[in-house]
Amino acid sequence: MHKINIRSSGSGVILETAKARYALDKVKEDSTDFHIISHAHTDHLPRRVMGKPVMSNETKHLAISRGVRGLDDGIIDTDKIKLIDSGHILGSTAALIEDEILYTGDFSMSDRFFLKGFKPPKAKVLIMEATYGHSRYKFQNFEDIVNDFENGFRAAKKPRLVANK
């Protein structure tokens, strides 16, 4: 493997390999060859795309609806980057870059409703930019959360709406 350079920019990451320069999620700099956006939560969306845009079609539509500029010409497909479902939200993906560097934003290993759990491929380098990646965050079992929600919903006198921003 050739030498690579990884550094933070904004709340995103800049990755430089011998072949290309990649912006990963919410970066602040210009002049990258590719801009990979993992998913359309606002803490991962840049104000504008700063290289050839690589993301799922669903993420593109959600990003445009949230005001991300630079997507008028659509997304591109390149053999340098393989997108893999990451199971976090509609359209969320991880990216296998140059067949050896795996980048993920937020992800879920479990199947949930229509979302397939993340099945990470083998890689030589793993880069994660995930909000709850710190070990102090430990979540309840998903089925327990659903049961708690259903029990709370049944006990409530008025229906409630739960939204994910």
Ligand SMILES: [Zn+2]
């Ligand atoms: Zn997210």
